[in-house]
Amino acid sequence: MKLNIAVLPGDGIGPEVTNQAVKALKAIASEFNHNFKFTTADVGAVAIDKHNDALPEETLELCKKSDAILFGAIGDPKYDNNPSAKVRPEQGLLKLRKELGLYANIRPVKAYNTLLDKSPLKKNIIEGTDISIYRELTGGIYFGDKTLSKDGNSASDLCAYSREEIERVAHLAFVAAEHRNHKVTLVDKANVLETSRLWRKVVKEVAEQYPDVTLDFLFVDNAAMQMILNPKQFDVILTENMFGDIISDEASVIGGSIGLLASASVGDKYAMFEPIHGSYPQAANKGIANPIASILSAAMLLSHFDLHNEAELIRLAVEKSLKLNITTPDINSVVNTVTTANVGDFIEDFL
């Protein structure tokens, strides 16, 4: 298969981990005789520094011409604590999601057997957890009107949703549930928010088209609690943009390290693959960043194009590296010298 892959490494540890994912994809290409072409472009703080734009036009153009996008991470503390910064790294990511119509962010959360001890949660709580989170990604309070009063003393953000925005991501979640454990949990705050009540109404209607999938509801505060008390109760979680951001980062503790979690952001035309971790500037260029989340994002990319054997092989390689403790310090309590590149090299060799 021929694939044009846009590579957007971004900030902080983004470039290091993305490099390892590209290595894995190249190994797969040569093993399975695929033709993968990689083109790199700037996004985030690095793009602001170079082009004064978190998402330069040519980066967006490249993405639109590509079959898939491999994304690293963005964000830089020099912009976080500057409330008056007009251009922010995050705008690059948000604009990319919006422009490419990537309305569903899919985050698998699994407890790896070899890593059960690494989690802050007790083994009996997490063992066997297997969740797929469907987060709406191009609507809600992320993209609603924002205001700041002239005197700078009051501000607002609008959370808005339409039936169509809810339906399309809901369908993806129900289809996923049909191939999994046949359960969708809608996380909302319907006792307070009008938008949540709309979500409940629309999702109930969508559910009628999937008679073999059970739908239940959890308020987001309760969901944040249940995710830790009993994560095994979940199969597919469906939720709006902001709640999904919070719940999925929280769920990352189950796996023992956020450095393991991959995600896919998909729409009707484009698809982007990225680790759920951030840019962790403190860890950049030290060789301590875990490349597995990025490598597993590459596996999700392969699955997206129905290259299931290839994706499976990457997952096997990752499990092997975990079993052999060829892992970065976030999950490696014994050996202290395995670097980002070491993990990538091992996986490349295995492939």
Added chain:
Amino acid sequence: MKLNIAVLPGDGIGPEVTNQAVKALKAIASEFNHNFKFTTADVGAVAIDKHNDALPEETLELCKKSDAILFGAIGDPKYDNNPSAKVRPEQGLLKLRKELGLYANIRPVKAYNTLLDKSPLKKNIIEGTDISIYRELTGGIYFGDKTLSKDGNSASDLCAYSREEIERVAHLAFVAAEHRNHKVTLVDKANVLETSRLWRKVVKEVAEQYPDVTLDFLFVDNAAMQMILNPKQFDVILTENMFGDIISDEASVIGGSIGLLASASVGDKYAMFEPIHGSYPQAANKGIANPIASILSAAMLLSHFDLHNEAELIRLAVEKSLKLNITTPDINSVVNTVTTANVGDFIEDFL
């Protein structure tokens, strides 16, 4: 001391647990020669059923005439899944908060030594955790304009904040930090929300008045993760209404049971005390509801009026009941027959 206390038991397990808290307060009154007068009123689903109003005028009047309010819990599933219900139990609570100007919700989160094993988190993670969460309670997306389009196919909720709303709760948080470990963590989403950027700006300014308190910042998604990875890093957490709702319920897992967590909602004129748990209708009238959160809310009420010895005695009684395993099934894995009232009786006797 003479105190007029309004008792609003509400729905589900609300009445049962509130009863036990009243028993504890009566025991304290007779022991310390205080004059506490209790007057009960309806709120929530029970008030809708009786008066077609989640917060009847007479309940509000009673609260305004009282020195403090002891609140149970509200909510009934028959309203949750009915998106077109015009009157909801939760409106009673929200209106009460707004009308009484209860702008700060304070939730202490502690790991009890006797209960370390009950938490889904590992002992070494939670041991020694002592957090105080300051959640803004009368602003943000809870109280902003809500719209539902005529055709019912789109909806919106507005999140708005003003400098004043942020300042007053921030001051409470910093004063608390001065008496604790001198650290405030602001939880926000300043990389996306305009309101969060306003929070950051204003809270930084407030911080300048408290030179011996350190201020740091966490994005809410990261905070949801850090709360589980390393809760000991937190001292005082300050955050807006919706994030506070989510983060504080999540934090409840640290204590081993949400049935242990009390809260105070305070403003410039009034103060209300309530368990953070909900109405758990499934558990109502079975004698299995844990009254400790409500009893500890009564202790917070006493502290509020500087009755510190009295409050301390209640806390001692609670710790004793935990140590002797006189506890309801949520935290009692051995004896299965201790009821809500048994716990209350024990604490009453101890006092």
